[in-house]
Amino acid sequence: MNMIFAEYLLLSSLVLGVQLFLHQTQRIQFVEVSDTAKIHCSSTENLEGGSSMFWYLRREGEKPTCIKRCLDDQNVSKFACKHETHSSTLEIRNIQKTESGIYYCAFEYSSYLIFGNGTTLIIGDSYTKSSWVMLLVPFPHGSQVTGTANLACVIHGVSSPVHVSWSVSGELQEQGLTRSLKAKDGSLTLINHISVPMDTWTSGKNFTCEVKFNSSGNSVKTSTRYSAAPARECSHYIVPLAAGAGLLLLVVSLSLIWTLCPSTLGFQPRVSAPPASVEPQGGILYAHLDFDSRNRDGRTMQRSARGKHVKA
Structure with a gap:
């Protein structure tokens, strides 16, 4: 599934990347449990008010899932989209450890989705006694x-x-x-x-x-x-x-x-x-x-x- 998703990202970039390019400036972010995470995505072109913006989450070992379409008004207490002309920011309120993963911004363009390069979000402390x-x-x-x-x-x-x-x-x-x-x-x-x-x-x-x-x-x-490889005189070891x-x-x-x-x-x-x-x-x-x-x-x-x- 990861390979299929990567090929989809590549295909969308080859077909449409010459017209619009999305870039997520922070490759990794640490956020404390219950805080608000803010994930930024910038664009080379006008994002048209964010009406065609999506956000995907890929948790470890799982396929990517769409968690927010910025056009809809559902679950606004958890997710919020903030837009400027050439950028979009996803805010995730009261974030929990289970929401760790890689977040991708995506823009719908001529029936295709163009994806950003991803931001890894790490919530809380990953260290355990067996680490x-x-x-x-x-x-x-x-x-x-x-x-x-x-x-x-x-x-x-x-x-x-x-x-x-x-x-x-x-x-x-x-x-x-x-x-x-x-x-x-x-x-x-x-x-x-x-x-x-x-x-x-x-x-x-x-x-x-x-x-x-x-x-x-x-x-x-x-x-x-x-x-270097062991010397011959040390071969008896x-x-x-x-x-x-x-x-x-x-x-x-x-x-x-x-x-x-x-x-x-x-x-x-x-x-x-x-x-x-x-x-x-x-x-x-x-x-x-x-x-x-x-x-x-x-x-x-x-x-x-x-x-x-x-x-x-």
């Missing part, structure tokens, strides 16, 4: 310097979407692509990944994933840099490291199964309680990352991560 952050990075391949390297930031056990940003030696990068998995208890595991040229990955630069769970300004950061990595991955896999599918093992889920902190958490997992081999709908991954875990 943790880990980096997945490519396993060292010696002298390999061609192709691309995939790096992934795994955010486990959150109650709603979070803000993930990447930087390379302090320089902000484009936002990564996010996949999600919802557990039976309603918590989310998010995987946000970026692809960089292999020579950038092997250049020794510092790669940092920063996760913001709420509007406090605090964040969790995890960092790593390329580490490979066997115990491989054994330790296998044991670690087995424990992590069982833990995820316990958390996501407790009924399969006959247990009730148990929530661990790592301390909430703005310091780097977890460690680094070297793995084979093959995001391109996923199904196009983004729901499955073809290969599992294999590697060793070392402290950041």
Whole structure:
């Protein structure tokens, strides 16, 4: 469904984008529970008083739904549209955590809908007692310097979407692509990944994933840099490291199964309680990352991560 929606956005942009373009200036907003959220949408053309404006919401794991047509007067106590000549603002009063998601403005033009680029709205605090952050990075391949390297930031056990940003030696990068998995208890595991040229990955630069769970300004950061393949004189460490990595991955896999599918093992889920902190958490997992081999709908991954875990 996400793929169909993306294709629809692309089609509308190709057909009509030369005449009218919508832009949502704030890609992410944090709002406290019960406050009023204001989502802004600007246009290159006259919006005709907003009579043809719509607002769509796509919650995590769901298809987009129309929540407001600015022409109608229904549910005005919850949603309100404010218009200027080249802009429209959606106000959402008394907002709740269940209303977290990506909001798209849309304009009906010659029987087509033109969409904005979306604003992610995060309500309240997404952090829970079971939240943790880990980096997945490519396993060292010696002298390999061609192709691309995939790096992934795994955010486990959150109650709603979070803000993930990447930087390379302090320089902000484009936002990564996010996949999600919802557990039976309603918590989310998010995987946000970026692809960089292999020579950038092997250049020794510092790669940092920063996760913001709420509007406090605090964040969790995890960092790593390329580490060359082990020297031959260290080869006698490979066997115990491989054994330790296998044991670690087995424990992590069982833990995820316990958390996501407790009924399969006959247990009730148990929530661990790592301390909430703005310091780097977890460690680094070297793995084979093959995001391109996923199904196009983004729901499955073809290969599992294999590697060793070392402290950041």
